[in-house]
Amino acid sequence: MGLLSKKDAALITDPFADNNPITIQVLGICSALAITAELKASIVMAVSVLFVMGVGNVVISLMRNIIPSKIRIIAQLIVVATLVIIVDLVLKAVAYDLSKTLGAFIGLIITNCIIMGRFEAFALANGPWRSFLDGIGNAVGYGVILILVGFFRELLGSGTLLGFKVLGDPIEKTGLYALGYENNGFMLLAPMALIVVGIIIWIQRSRNEALIEEN
Amino acid sequence: MEHLELFFKSIFIDNMVFATFLGMCSYLAVSKKVTTAVGLGAAVIFVLMVTVPLNWLLDQYILQPGALKWLGVEYAAYDLSFLSFILFIATIATMVQLVEIIVEKFSPSLYNSLGIFLPLIAVNCAILGGSLFMQSREIPTLGLALTYGVGSGIGWFLAILAIAAIREKIRYSNIPAPLRGLGITFIVTGLMAIGFMSFGGMLTGGEEEAKAEEKTAIETPVEEKKIEEATKEVKEEVAVNTKEIK
Numbered sequence: 001m002g003l004l005s006k007k008d009a010a011l012i013t014d015p016f017a018d019n020n021p022i023t024i025q026v027l028g029i030c031s032a033l034a035i036t037a038e039l040k041a042s043i044v045m046a047v048s049v050l051f052v053m054g055v056g057n058v059v060i061s062l063m064r065n066i067i068p069s070k071i072r073i074i075a076q077l078i079v080v081a082t083l084v085i086i087v088d089l090v091l092k093a094v095a096y097d098l099s100k101t102l103g104a105f106i107g108l109i110i111t112n113c114i115i116m117g118r119f120e121a122f123a124l125a126n127g128p129w130r131s132f133l134d135g136i137g138n139a140v141g142y143g144v145i146l147i148l149v150g151f152f153r154e155l156l157g158s159g160t161l162l163g164f165k166v167l168g169d170p171i172e173k174t175g176l177y178a179l180g181y182e183n184n185g186f187m188l189l190a191p192m193a194l195i196v197v198g199i200i201i202w203i204q205r206s207r208n209e210a211l212i213e214e215n
Numbered sequence: 216m217e218h219l220e221l222f223f224k225s226i227f228i229d230n231m232v233f234a235t236f237l238g239m240c241s242y243l244a245v246s247k248k249v250t251t252a253v254g255l256g257a258a259v260i261f262v263l264m265v266t267v268p269l270n271w272l273l274d275q276y277i278l279q280p281g282a283l284k285w286l287g288v289e290y291a292a293y294d295l296s297f298l299s300f301i302l303f304i305a306t307i308a309t310m311v312q313l314v315e316i317i318v319e320k321f322s323p324s325l326y327n328s329l330g331i332f333l334p335l336i337a338v339n340c341a342i343l344g345g346s347l348f349m350q351s352r353e354i355p356t357l358g359l360a361l362t363y364g365v366g367s368g369i370g371w372f373l374a375i376l377a378i379a380a381i382r383e384k385i386r387y388s389n390i391p392a393p394l395r396g397l398g399i400t401f402i403v404t405g406l407m408a409i410g411f412m413s414f415g416g417m418l419t420g421g422e423e424e425a426k427a428e429e430k431t432a433i434e435t436p437v438e439e440k441k442i443e444e445a446t447k448e449v450k451e452e453v454a455v456n457t458k459e460i461k
Contacts, residue, residue: 107299198402
């Protein structure tokens with residue numbers, strides 16, 4: 001990467017795997033679990049968070065010297081809330097049905113710990129360009145897990161991907177269903193999201209011994 | 216009755232952690248010890264109790280379409296609902312700060328035990344989630360909003376208490392190394408969520424049973440009367456018989 005120095009590139013690539021916001025930093029779990037029953041909703045959520053993180057980190061980083069530290073949480077919340085309102089209004093205009101299914105969870109991006117966590121840990125101490133990279137990196141790391149969970153839950157739960165019937169038609173018994181395959185409706189329910197994320201953590205940590213916790 | 220129903224519904228059926236995954240971050244981060252979990256849980260109940268009714272008032276008198284009618288006819292067409300995120304979060308952040316100051320002044324011991332958790336609560340999704348669900352579920356009265364706030368707070372408290380207790384015990388188990396810590400907590404929470412799903416039919420099932428009980432309740436007095444009459448007759452007969460013997 002000619003544009004980025006090695007240090008800057010690490011800001012983007014680190015959160016991708018070894019310092020993933022969801023599986024390692026334990027930030028932003030709520031939305032990761034609640035809206036992942038469909039792949040489409042997961043993608044929209046990932047993109048929304050990418051926008052809020054990228055812009056928010058830059059704004060906070062630019063304002064970092066004029067925010068008094070005592071009221072910084074309120075100041076941060078107001079910045080995020082403004083950005084989330086923009087996302088919400090855009091979604092309502094462009095994809096009304098989807099914004100209905102996401103419902104309160106778009107609003108909950110405000111209190112998504114990922115955003116506040118990165119503001120506190122990074123944007124308050126670094127310049128705008130590095131903060132921007134950090135924001136993008138973390139949002140992508142978050143999005144990858146979200147899309148992964150959404151992919152498995154939709155595929156195993158309803159046999160579709162983005163609404164397309166990839167495994168055949170369950171009513172007319174085509175494709176896999178002709179062989180007696182059944183959808184696992186349980187994957188669509190809330191508890192399975194937790195278990196899928198648990199399994200992702202399991203796989204990630206068994207591939208990288210350094211990440212294993214003591215207890 | 217309405218209050219009781221909403222109360223139990225928000226604790227068990229719509230449990231914040233197990234049904235909607237709200238406040239998961241602090242749920243996972245602060246559940247290593249039971250004592251700290253209790254402190255955070257208590258703080259969440261308290262803050263939800265204050266902020267949900269407050270945000271209900273804001274929603275009802277400022278944000279909803281036509282809510283500004285009390286200012287005059289010309290304001291009746293205003294729809295400020297797009298401001299709800301910013302107003303809710305501002306209320307929550309201010310209330311948390313205010314609660315912190317008040318608790319510090321009047322109950323230093325409680326302040327010390329809640330300590331670090333109070334300021335963190337402003338960014339706990341459970342709190343904002345409480346207000347947003349209150350808005351999207353269209354809770355009709357202030358009293359019900361209060362019930363909803365307290366109920367969902369208690370639900371969250373129960374969840375974090377349970378997982379903290381489990382995590383304290385799980386330390387002695389032989390878990391596969393990559394699953395230790397976060398991984399097993401996720402899976403245990405998933406299993407607990409499956410358990411909580413069984414509360415799902417609690418309210419609908421209850422109504423049908425209640426009706427059936429009423430019907431039998433109406434029938435029983437008639438039967439009791441018959442039995443009473445029958446016993447009276449028997450007693451009289453016995454009395455007559457004993458007299459004859461004498």
